[in-house]
Amino acid sequence: MAADIISKGERTSRAIIDAAYALIVEQGYAATSMRQIAEKAGLSLGAIYNHFSSKDEVFRAILEVRHPFFQIVPLLNSAKGESIEEFARSAAHTLIAELGHHPEFLNLLLIEIVEFKGEHVPRVFEKMLPMILQLAQRLSNLEGNVREIPQLVLVRAFMGMFFSYFITETLLSRTALVEMQSNALDHFVDIFLHGILLEKG
Amino acid sequence: MAADIISKGERTSRAIIDAAYALIVEQGYAATSMRQIAEKAGLSLGAIYNHFSSKDEVFRAILEVRHPFFQIVPLLNSAKGESIEEFARSAAHTLIAELGHHPEFLNLLLIEIVEFKGEHVPRVFEKMLPMILQLAQRLSNLEGNVREIPQLVLVRAFMGMFFSYFITETLLSRTALVEMQSNALDHFVDIFLHGILLEKG
DNA sequence: CCTACCGATCGGTAGG
DNA sequence: CCTACCGATCGGTAGG
Numbered sequence: 001m002a003a004d005i006i007s008k009g010e011r012t013s014r015a016i017i018d019a020a021y022a023l024i025v026e027q028g029y030a031a032t033s034m035r036q037i038a039e040k041a042g043l044s045l046g047a048i049y050n051h052f053s054s055k056d057e058v059f060r061a062i063l064e065v066r067h068p069f070f071q072i073v074p075l076l077n078s079a080k081g082e083s084i085e086e087f088a089r090s091a092a093h094t095l096i097a098e099l100g101h102h103p104e105f106l107n108l109l110l111i112e113i114v115e116f117k118g119e120h121v122p123r124v125f126e127k128m129l130p131m132i133l134q135l136a137q138r139l140s141n142l143e144g145n146v147r148e149i150p151q152l153v154l155v156r157a158f159m160g161m162f163f164s165y166f167i168t169e170t171l172l173s174r175t176a177l178v179e180m181q182s183n184a185l186d187h188f189v190d191i192f193l194h195g196i197l198l199e200k201g
Numbered sequence: 202m203a204a205d206i207i208s209k210g211e212r213t214s215r216a217i218i219d220a221a222y223a224l225i226v227e228q229g230y231a232a233t234s235m236r237q238i239a240e241k242a243g244l245s246l247g248a249i250y251n252h253f254s255s256k257d258e259v260f261r262a263i264l265e266v267r268h269p270f271f272q273i274v275p276l277l278n279s280a281k282g283e284s285i286e287e288f289a290r291s292a293a294h295t296l297i298a299e300l301g302h303h304p305e306f307l308n309l310l311l312i313e314i315v316e317f318k319g320e321h322v323p324r325v326f327e328k329m330l331p332m333i334l335q336l337a338q339r340l341s342n343l344e345g346n347v348r349e350i351p352q353l354v355l356v357r358a359f360m361g362m363f364f365s366y367f368i369t370e371t372l373l374s375r376t377a378l379v380e381m382q383s384n385a386l387d388h389f390v391d392i393f394l395h396g397i398l399l400e401k402g
Numbered sequence: 403c404c405t406a407c408c409g410a411t412c413g414g415t416a417g418g
Numbered sequence: 419c420c421t422a423c424c425g426a427t428c429g430g431t432a433g434g
Contacts, residue, residue, distance in 0.1 A: 012419095028316045030231035034413060044420050046415075055413065110311045113371055115229045121375035147395070152378065153388045160365030160389070167368075168361045170314055174322035177353065187354045188361075194348070195396025213403095235429060245404050247431075256429065 013051045013061075015041045020058050021066050025107045029059060029115045060120065067124050068109045071099065072162070073131045077138065084144035085193055088158070092189045095162060103166045145198040154196060161192050214252045214262075216242045221259050222267050226308045230260060230316045261321065268325050269310045272300065273363070274332045278339065285345035286394055289359070293390045296363060304367045346399040355397060362393050 019040035023032045034055055038045045052058045072095070079094050081087035099105050112120055136155065146154070165185050220241035224233045235256055239246045253259045273296070280295050282288035300306050313321055337356065347355070366386050 026318075028229065028231055030229055031316065033411075035411085045413090046421080047419050049414070050419070107315050110315050113368075114308050114311050114315065115232065117227075118371055118375045121372055125372075125376050149388055149392065153385055156369050156373070156385065157365070157389060157392055160362075160369045163368050164358070164361030164365040167314075167364050168357050170319055171322055171326075172357070174319045175326050184354055184357065187350055188358060191350065191358055191393065191396035193396070195392035195394070199400055234427075236427085246429090247405080248403050250430070251403070 009051070012041075012043070012047075016043070016048055016051055016058065017061055017065060021062050021108070024059070024062065024111065025104050029111055034058075059116075062108070063112065063120050063124055064127070066108060067112075068105055069124060069128050071105060072159075073128060073135060075099075077131065077135055082143055084139075084142045084146065084197065087139070087142055088189050088193055089186075092185050096185055099166075103170055106163070106166050146196050147198055149196060157192065157196075161188050164188070210252070213242075213244070213248075217244070217249055217252055217259065218262055218266060222263050222309070225260070225263065225312065226305050230312055235259075260317075263309070264313065264321050264325055265328070267309060268313075269306055270325060270329050272306060273360075274329060274336060276300075278332065278336055283344055285340075285343045285347065285398065288340070288343055289390050289394055290387075293386050297386055300367075304371055307364070307367050347397050348399055350397060358393065358397075362389050365389070 016037060020032070020037045023036055023040060034048060035045050037058065038048055041048075048058070052061065075094050075098055076091050079087055079091035081090045112118060136151070139155070140151070149157075165188050169184070217238060221233070221238045224237055224241060235249060236246050238259065239249055242249075249259070253262065276295050276299055277292050280288055280292035282291045313319060337352070340356070341352070350358075366389050370385070
């Protein structure tokens with residue numbers, strides 16, 4: 001039998017995390033029970049506690065692997081383009097292609113804010129720092145003349161644009177205002193680019 | 202005894218809503234118990250059911266009165282300014298002054314999205330429609346040359362700017378990146394305005 | 403409007 | 419890794 005890279009314990013651990021992620025993203029943390037997680041993972045309740053010491057530890061483990069930032073930032077890093085404009089449009093298309101059809105990927109971030117008051121944010125942020133620095137380095141090398149805006153504000157506004165898009169999308173998809181939805185992200189990117197770039201000379 | 206405009210039943214009802222609002226915004230819906238609400242409102246558990254038939258009904262009542270939209274839209278309507286630029290800056294200052302120091306005002310909206318999958322959005326939206334139409338009317342009369350952007354996208358981007366600001370503010374307030382926070386909303390408004398306005402001729 | 407209760411379910415554990 | 423259990427708490431109600 002070939003030595004599998006992934007042990008059985010590791011596989012069970014991941015099954016628990018996957019099951020818990022799916023349930024929590026759909027129901028929220030408090031509304032999801034350890035028994036639901038066990039059942040979805042194909043285990044008994046007690047078995048979970050061989051891998052995680054508490055429900056809270058399960059949630060922490062989920063965040064380490066599935067926090068939206070860990071989906072978003074790598075996608076941004078993989079976006080093509082040598083100018084700011086190319087990069088922004090490419091990043092938007094990549095994000096919409098990968099995440100557009102399951103906007104509930106933001107739920108984990110929102111749940112952490114609402115149900116945990118953002119207490120895990122520093123740890124997640126710290127773990128992401130290398131990826132963020134890599135992205136910042138990349139961005140600062142892009143071609144294009146940016147107006148006088150602090151670089152960190154730029155990054156914040158850029159990230160915020162996607163939050164803004166996905167949350168308003170979630171809200172609007174519940175109403176009849178379909179007109180608001182066509183090409184909205186393209187328009188968002190357009191406003192953002194026009195907002196940060198100097199007029200072409 | 203003068204006939205008070207507000208009956209005792211009405212007062213108890215509001216006490217329940219106030220207590221439930223404070224608890225739910227801080228803990229989330231599922232994590233808040235009817236017993237906690239009763240205690241905070243100064244009642245016994247059973248008494249709540251003289252005013253609301255279920256926990257869900259309490260939540261619906263909260264949304265009718267305290268949904269963030271009911272705080273945001275009137276504030277936007279009260280913003281001064283005859284040009285788009287004046288209006289946007291005034292609106293930003295008003296919002297930051299009224300809501301800036303308790304950003305948890307967005308929690309109710311986020312909780313509704315996460316724990317109820319946005320099922321109450323249509324009803325809230327419908328109730329707000331008059332206020333929204335009034336705001337749209339107001340906006341369309343402002344001075345300023347806007348680039349070719351669908352009006353509904355404009356409104357969406359404008360609202361989204363505040364979501365984006367408050368959520369990134371919540372995230373960043375947990376990290377050490379204080380630099381990112383100074384005057385951020387002013388910059389956001391600036392980027393937005395520069396993004397939607399035609400260059401001055 | 404309160405007290406006392408209902409059955410159900412919760413997170414977690416002992417013991418094997 | 420499972421079965422069977424622990425005490426605590428849940429939403430909701432009966433009866434007064």
